[in-house]
Amino acid sequence: MTSAIGRRQIGTLAGLVALGALLTALTPYFLTLSNLLNVAEQTAINAIIAVGMTFVILSGGIDLSVGSIVALSGVVLASALQHEWPIALAMLACVAVGATCGLVNGSLIARGRLPPFIATLGMMSVARGGALLFTDGRPISGFSAAFRGVATTRPLMIPAPVILMAVVYVVGHFVLTRTTFGRYVYAIGGNEEATRLSGVRVGIQKALVYVLSGATSAIAAVTLTARLNSAQPIAGIMYELDAIAATVIGGTSLMGGSGTLVGTLIGALIMGVLRNGLNLLGISSFLQQVVIGAVIIAAVLVDSIVTARSGSSTRSAAAPLQKPQAERV
Amino acid sequence: MSEHAPALAMHGIRKRFPGVVALAGVDLEVQRGEVHVLLGENGAGKSTLMKILSGAVSKDDGTIEIDGRVVEIGSPRDAQALGVRTIYQELTLVPQLSAAENIFLGREPQRLPGIVDWRRMFADAGRLLTGLGVRIDPARPVHELGIAEQQMVEVAKALADDARILVMDEPTSALTASEINELFGTIDRLTARGTAIVYISHRLEELTRIGDRVTVLRDGRRISTCRVGEVPVSELIRLMADREVGEHFPKRRAAPGEELLRVEGLCRRSLLHDVSFTLRRGEVVGLAGLLGAGRTELARAIVGADPHDAGTIRVRGEVVDVRHPSDMIQRRVGFLPEDRKTQGLVQGLSVGENIALPSLKQLSRAGVVRQAEEERIASELVRDLRIKTTGLAQRAGLLSGGNQQKVMLARWLATRADVLIMDEPTRGIDVAAKVEIYELMNQLTARGAAILMISSELPEIVGMSDRILVMRLGRIVAELDAASATQERVLAAALGYAA
Numbered sequence: 046m047t048s049a050i051g052r053r054q055i056g057t058l059a060g061l062v063a064l065g066a067l068l069t070a071l072t073p074y075f076l077t078l079s080n081l082l083n084v085a086e087q088t089a090i091n092a093i094i095a096v097g098m099t100f101v102i103l104s105g106g107i108d109l110s111v112g113s114i115v116a117l118s119g120v121v122l123a124s125a126l127q128h129e130w131p132i133a134l135a136m137l138a139c140v141a142v143g144a145t146c147g148l149v150n151g152s153l154i155a156r157g158r159l160p161p162f163i164a165t166l167g168m169m170s171v172a173r174g175g176a177l178l179f180t181d182g183r184p185i186s187g188f189s190a191a192f193r194g195v196a197t198t199r200p201l202m203i204p205a206p207v208i209l210m211a212v213v214y215v216v217g218h219f220v221l222t223r224t225t226f227g228r229y230v231y232a233i234g235g236n237e238e239a240t241r242l243s244g245v246r247v248g249i250q251k252a253l254v255y256v257l258s259g260a261t262s263a264i265a266a267v268t269l270t271a272r273l274n275s276a277q278p279i280a281g282i283m284y285e286l287d288a289i290a291a292t293v294i295g296g297t298s299l300m301g302g303s304g305t306l307v308g309t310l311i312g313a314l315i316m317g318v319l320r321n322g323l324n325l326l327g328i329s330s331f332l333q334q335v336v337i338g339a340v341i342i343a344a345v346l347v348d349s350i351v352t353a354r355s356g357s358s359t360r361s362a363a364a365p366l367q368k369p370q371a372e373r374v
Numbered sequence: 375m376s377e378h379a380p381a382l383a384m385h386g387i388r389k390r391f392p393g394v395v396a397l398a399g400v401d402l403e404v405q406r407g408e409v410h411v412l413l414g415e416n417g418a419g420k421s422t423l424m425k426i427l428s429g430a431v432s433k434d435d436g437t438i439e440i441d442g443r444v445v446e447i448g449s450p451r452d453a454q455a456l457g458v459r460t461i462y463q464e465l466t467l468v469p470q471l472s473a474a475e476n477i478f479l480g481r482e483p484q485r486l487p488g489i490v491d492w493r494r495m496f497a498d499a500g501r502l503l504t505g506l507g508v509r510i511d512p513a514r515p516v517h518e519l520g521i522a523e524q525q526m527v528e529v530a531k532a533l534a535d536d537a538r539i540l541v542m543d544e545p546t547s548a549l550t551a552s553e554i555n556e557l558f559g560t561i562d563r564l565t566a567r568g569t570a571i572v573y574i575s576h577r578l579e580e581l582t583r584i585g586d587r588v589t590v591l592r593d594g595r596r597i598s599t600c601r602v603g604e605v606p607v608s609e610l611i612r613l614m615a616d617r618e619v620g621e622h623f624p625k626r627r628a629a630p631g632e633e634l635l636r637v638e639g640l641c642r643r644s645l646l647h648d649v650s651f652t653l654r655r656g657e658v659v660g661l662a663g664l665l666g667a668g669r670t671e672l673a674r675a676i677v678g679a680d681p682h683d684a685g686t687i688r689v690r691g692e693v694v695d696v697r698h699p700s701d702m703i704q705r706r707v708g709f710l711p712e713d714r715k716t717q718g719l720v721q722g723l724s725v726g727e728n729i730a731l732p733s734l735k736q737l738s739r740a741g742v743v744r745q746a747e748e749e750r751i752a753s754e755l756v757r758d759l760r761i762k763t764t765g766l767a768q769r770a771g772l773l774s775g776g777n778q779q780k781v782m783l784a785r786w787l788a789t790r791a792d793v794l795i796m797d798e799p800t801r802g803i804d805v806a807a808k809v810e811i812y813e814l815m816n817q818l819t820a821r822g823a824a825i826l827m828i829s830s831e832l833p834e835i836v837g838m839s840d841r842i843l844v845m846r847l848g849r850i851v852a853e854l855d856a857a858s859a860t861q862e863r864v865l866a867a868a869l870g871y872a873a
Binding site: 227229235243244246302303 | 387591694703711718723731732735738742785
């Protein structure tokens with residue numbers, strides 16, 4: 046019953062379309078099939094990580110460890126491949142590593158009652174250090190053509206990472222909108238105490254959310270490793286901020302309880318299109334950072350103004366970080 | 375400033391909240407050096423009146439005079455500037471800071487702008503505390519002090535602020551007998567210097583010990599003001615309780631059947647002491663008591679929202695080891711919390727999703743929600759309970775209070791609950807919706823449900839219950855039969871005044 050695409054998502058979509066129109070006017074290279082496929086491919090990794098991040102943020106939490114998990118699960122995958130594990134088994138190990146890191150996060154948050162910020166901040170450092178220790182600080186490179194195909198094949202011209210992204214979104218959307226788990230994620234983010242009083246084992250559901258986030262980070266690591274033909278222990282730095290930005294631009298409330306994966310996908314695409322467009326226009330990467338930061342702030346600011354005017358504050362990404370005061374009956 | 379003007383004179387104070395008149399023209403006069411006790415049951419208007427005085431709530435009409443001069447109190451700042459200070463039940467100190475820092479918070483003595491004169495601050499704080507007759511080291515962090523000592527720090531803070539009118543809201547509720555003596559000693563010292571004190575308490579024995587005059591409020595009106603000792607305590611209780619029954623209670627009795635819930639010897643820390651009672655099919659058992667008597671704590675312990683230390687809970691004869699709310703929900707016990715907005719509804723979810731929340735597992739197969747089934751059940755309940763909504767997809771937070779309560783009820787009907795624990799089921803609900811909730815309670819008991827109804831409204835307790843339990847200080851102190859119960863008897867028991 047939670048609609049996949051609300052007014053907020055239509056607004057984000059309009060932003061994406063406007064951005065595309067602007068870039069089309071500014072450069073003839075933007076609106077070409079090969080460039081658009083390129084944008085989609087560039088977006089895939091952030092977009093996949095942002096699926097887990099959306100679940101986390103919807104539940105009222107945050108996951109700062111996703112970038113480090115990409116690195117750790119990536120080097121484990123690379124090492125397994127170099128030891129000639131079957132590709133499927135190596136990928137499974139990769140996802141297992143990501144999910145395990147998530148389970149540790151989730152247990153610390155649900156059982157240890159740590160704030161998500163602290164638990165995942167710790168994991169961010171632990172997983173990064175783990176990746177560096179595991180490889181002695183060196184990248185692991187050179188894989189079989191069969192494995193590289195995970196990122197480089199183009200069935201029907203569509204890059205494989207884009208197909209993977211689509212699959213992750215379809216599955217994620219189904220889980221979020223159709224399963225009891227997905228409903229509990231919204232309910233916990235909206236009102237954890239009311240959810241607990243409704244008999245939901247809130248701790249288990251919250252832990253699962255972080256397991257999922259670790260798993261999607263590891264899936265992104267598979268794509269990244271195959272594309273670069275290399276796994277770097279310093280991969281994925283700042284990925285957590287990109288994933289949070291995509292989620293928030295897509296209209297998910299940092300307070301939890303409201304948002305959609307459709308919004309997150311549009312948010313990730315906006316970031317991808319923006320990077321691509323700025324590259325095409327030859328704008329320096331230093332200035333790009335400034336522009337992207339400004340866009341994140343502008344997106345949430347517009348949201349804040351619109352929601353303040355419509356008078357409903359609790360379902361907005363822009364709601365202040367304090368819990369809004371309960372309205373009087 | 376005339377010599378004989380009272381320290382405080384409030385005249386014709388009126389205040390309306392949406393749907394309810396909290397104060398309908400109240401007068402209150404307090405003399406210098408007087409302890410004026412404000413009496414009234416929950417909702418009589420005491421706290422609204424005091425909030426107006428302290429600037430937390432604005433009045434609709436009426437005048438306030440301090441020392442004979444008409445004043446406007448628009449904010450807590452105004453009240454402070456006029457020398458009005460309130461000491462609330464929940465203390466408002468910063469636990470990590472020292473007593474002295476708390477006393478002078480925001481008004482630290484300064485050597486140069488921005489540079490705190492610590493020596494003077496500690497010396498002044500020490501003088502203030504000694505003046506109150508207490509020995510507290512001004513350098514000690516407040517969290518290391520006992521509750522009574524913290525209260526003294528609050529009083530010192532008020533005095534440092536030059537308070538001439540002090541409002542004390544249930545100051546003794548957390549104190550031991552010797553601490554109460556100390557507090558009363560301090561109050562005597564304050565009144566000797568001419569401080570006017572408005573004293574709110576439910577402990578009638580305190581009235582005669584420190585009160586000079588007493589004002590009884592009921593339903594937002596002043597019923598009587600008299601000298602302490604002029605009127606017997608039993609008469610004061612009658613004045614407090616004798617409320618007009620403005621509402622119609624459509625109570626229908628169902629024949630009580632077998633026992634559904636039995637609680638024996640339930641204890642929780644200092645909150646619940648050896649609580650035992652039973653609830654039978656077809657019954658509405660009213661649970662009365664003053665705020666803080668332990669009613670909500672009892673409900674939360676039974677349903678597993680809070681842990682308990684000792685005691686057994688039986689549902690349909692079977693002992694339940696309650697560790698989590700799901701343990702009771704599985705046994706078809708439903709809990710409607712007092713605060714629907716923070717504990718009941720998930721406001722961002724739709725009406726349908728809120729109704730389905732506790733029964734979602736039953737409504738799903740392999741973790742996938744059967745949406746058609748969910749919608750069918752939710753829409754049946756919306757129709758049966760006549761929930762006014764634009765549709766199942768409407769966000770629950772947008773409904774009116776009465777309809778939100780119906781959504782909560784629908785939630786438990788969807789789980790087929792037949793034991794319902796309702797905490798203040800009609801709070802914040804307009805009169806028409808109240809009657810609808812009462813009618814629904816009748817229908818439920820007629821169908822064999824049992825209801826434990828916590829309520830602070832005496833007419834509701836007396837009007838809707840089959841049996842009445844009265845709690846005081848974490849214990850059940852009386853059980854009254856509905857036929858013989860009166861509001862007066864319930865209130866007397868709640869106040870600890872043997873009926």
